[in-house]
Amino acid sequence: MALLKIFQTxxxxxxxxxxxxxxxxxxxxxxxxxxxxxxxxRNQTNSSAKLDNHVKELTYLVVYDKISEGYTETYINWNIEVRGDNTKTFLIVLDKHTGIEKKEELLNAF
Structure with a gap:
């Protein structure tokens, strides 16, 4: 009976x-x-697109011998380095904030 009174208030x-x-x-x-x-x-996508375009530009410069192995630079929030051994050349991109490293082989870039 008490329940009915509660629900009927x-x-x-x-x-x-x-x-x-x-x-x-x-x-x-x-x-x-x-x-x-x-x-x-949108801002994160634009930032990523800028990096991708810059990496493509550096890839072009490495393939056509405009820059050589050992090249390093800081681009916005990334450290970019060109390393190589006897047969392969790599473009290494390191995010300063997260520490994530992306390594791209440039042997067959084009």
Whole structure:
């Protein structure tokens, strides 16, 4: 019997205007969050595209002997180095922040 009294208590409802205002606030929060996430992802993609273009440029320069083994440079947030042994040449890209190293063989680049 006590359970029935708990479920039968009256709750005050909210007006239509209050519901609309709450809905608009929630939608604004989600729109701002989605724009922020989109901006972060776009910036990361642009940064990666810049690195890829620079690596292609360095690959071209190595293949056509404009730069030689032992070449090092810092490009934005990456350390780039050209290393080689007797038969192969490698372009090594090291991310300064994460420490991730990417190694690309340049023997058959073109």
């Amino acid at each position: 009256k709750l005050n409802g909210s007006s239509l205007i209050e519901n609309l205002v709450a809905s608009v606030i929630i939608m604004l929060v989600f729109v701002i969050a989605s724009f922020s996430i989109n901006n972060v992802l």
